[in-house]
Amino acid sequence: MMKLILTSLFTLVVFFNVLAQKLDCGLSDATAVMIKQRLMQNRMLYTKQQVHDLMSNRTITYIPVSFHSVSNSSGQGAATEKEIFAFLCGLNALYIDQDIQFFIYNQIHFRVSDAIDDDASSNASSQTMDNWSIPGTMNITIGRSLSNQWASWYSWSDYIFLLKTMMTPQAKTEAHEVGHFFGLPHTFYGWEGESAESDYGGSNAPSLINGHPVEKVSRTSGANCTTAGDGFCGTEADYFSSRTACPYIVTVKDPVGASLDPDETNIMSYASDACISTFSYDQKAAIAVDVAQRTWVSNTPNGTTDLSLTSPSAISPLNNTQFGPISNPTLRLDWTGGAPWYYLEVYGTIIPNVWVPDVSDVIYRGYHYNGNSFYDLPTSNLQAGKFYVWRVTPISNYSTCASPSPYNKFEAVSSATSLKELPLEKQMSLQINSNPVTSSYISLSVYTAEDLVGTLRIYSSDGREVLSLSNEMLLQGESSVQLPASNLVNGVYLVVLTTERGLLKQKVIVQR
Ligand SMILES: [Zn+2]
Numbered sequence: 001m002m003k004l005i006l007t008s009l010f011t012l013v014v015f016f017n018v019l020a021q022k023l024d025c026g027l028s029d030a031t032a033v034m035i036k037q038r039l040m041q042n043r044m045l046y047t048k049q050q051v052h053d054l055m056s057n058r059t060i061t062y063i064p065v066s067f068h069s070v071s072n073s074s075g076q077g078a079a080t081e082k083e084i085f086a087f088l089c090g091l092n093a094l095y096i097d098q099d100i101q102f103f104i105y106n107q108i109h110f111r112v113s114d115a116i117d118d119d120a121s122s123n124a125s126s127q128t129m130d131n132w133s134i135p136g137t138m139n140i141t142i143g144r145s146l147s148n149q150w151a152s153w154y155s156w157s158d159y160i161f162l163l164k165t166m167m168t169p170q171a172k173t174e175a176h177e178v179g180h181f182f183g184l185p186h187t188f189y190g191w192e193g194e195s196a197e198s199d200y201g202g203s204n205a206p207s208l209i210n211g212h213p214v215e216k217v218s219r220t221s222g223a224n225c226t227t228a229g230d231g232f233c234g235t236e237a238d239y240f241s242s243r244t245a246c247p248y249i250v251t252v253k254d255p256v257g258a259s260l261d262p263d264e265t266n267i268m269s270y271a272s273d274a275c276i277s278t279f280s281y282d283q284k285a286a287i288a289v290d291v292a293q294r295t296w297v298s299n300t301p302n303g304t305t306d307l308s309l310t311s312p313s314a315i316s317p318l319n320n321t322q323f324g325p326i327s328n329p330t331l332r333l334d335w336t337g338g339a340p341w342y343y344l345e346v347y348g349t350i351i352p353n354v355w356v357p358d359v360s361d362v363i364y365r366g367y368h369y370n371g372n373s374f375y376d377l378p379t380s381n382l383q384a385g386k387f388y389v390w391r392v393t394p395i396s397n398y399s400t401c402a403s404p405s406p407y408n409k410f411e412a413v414s415s416a417t418s419l420k421e422l423p424l425e426k427q428m429s430l431q432i433n434s435n436p437v438t439s440s441y442i443s444l445s446v447y448t449a450e451d452l453v454g455t456l457r458i459y460s461s462d463g464r465e466v467l468s469l470s471n472e473m474l475l476q477g478e479s480s481v482q483l484p485a486s487n488l489v490n491g492v493y494l495v496v497l498t499t500e501r502g503l504l505k506q507k508v509i510v511q512r
Helices: 028-045 048-056 080-098 114-118 123-132 172-180 196-200 281-293
Strands: 001-007 013-016 061-071 101-105 110-113 140-145 159-164 315-316 321-323 330-335 341-348 357-368 374-378 389-395 408-412 428-432 441-448 452-460 464-474 479-486 491-499 502-509
Touching: 001 315, 013 408, 028 281, 048 196, 048 281, 061 080, 080 281, 110 159, 114 123, 114 140, 114 321, 114 389, 123 140, 123 159, 140 172, 330 341, 357 374, 357 389, 357 408, 428 502, 441 491, 441 502, 452 479, 464 479
Parallel strands: 061 101, 061 110, 061 140, 140 159, 321 408
Antiparallel strands: 001 013, 315 330, 330 374, 341 357, 341 389, 389 408, 428 441, 441 479, 452 464, 452 491, 491 502
């Protein structure tokens, strides 16, 4: 079958039976040829100095990615938001040294296609993925391809198909296919589908393979590395198109008898995922040129802050407090904001009155894309007197690596109780950290359910005040306080914390 394809990126090219040969990463022969052509064309557009400037002077380029997560018409098979966020985090880690970062353009598209769920390489599937493609973005379709689960690939139509089973948070397969998207051939270009070791082990490789010149090892006399193989002198000659271990023991020699030492760390090789981690300098230069050559619909993610560095905290209800009345249809959970998106989880607890989350008791779980740092939680699943936990994960369409906040706890109550009406032990606590005290200070932990001003005093056993710190700001949550104690002689003392809510005391023994 012959096809004629015209795209804005590529000149008119004729393809014969583009999917005839199935490869590990699924790149068709025709696409492989096109990638190499594109690489060579890009190379003519920039001088070495311009490429160097492009790589050394840039700030981070944010690249919009359109994700299409495919289920079948029964609703099965889609990659979840959580899985996509995890692999985007891994992909960004593999490209950060190139100042390239990917972000989710608009939102993840959840699509339905029985064709892709069944066989992503069929003509119908290719056409569907083509139709979904959003110009000016990198299009990645994720699906199961159940009856034909052989590979992920980059298509000459400029989209990536990612087999759901190949998605991982380490994103090695993803980084490889994205490499193709940016015009990188395999390090073993020309040898796709060949078995170099079994065909040529112990002897010299031919000078042509599948019509392509075979890359020689030499980088000096007789070198052909600028055009043969992947076209990069910065990646070693590589003939190995099956997933290889590292280090890989090679007996086949190059066409003039030189020993091969392929780089198993190279992401564009077929060494196993555990081995690959890097692009060569030449490959990075080619990526930089391709990034600059393309037209992006947007380079602006909805936030560039690394959200894994901060964690949201509860505003209402405060940790360890009551929450009600549950006779209201909804109650508002409110947390410190700053992220454009959030993932909110609310769970029951395992044992009554013990704050151990029971994640199988899902009260609510969901993504929030509206920028609000609050949620009106329906009370229908809450019972008065029962304890619940909740936590929030901040997300932006670029920063998808953050961990959830620590769990916050509340007790559902049938009537609203203000903090002031709670028993004192629910509002605040005072603890001596190491007692008896053997050092020159007394270390305290103070917990308060809201910001309070307090006075700390120490009394000796005969009732004398030996230390007083007034108007101390006690911030909501747990704080550590160190009181100077070097002038206190051995003996028993009383530490007293006074606030407008009441008074807490603890006995402390100084024994040096
Ligand atoms: Zn590949």
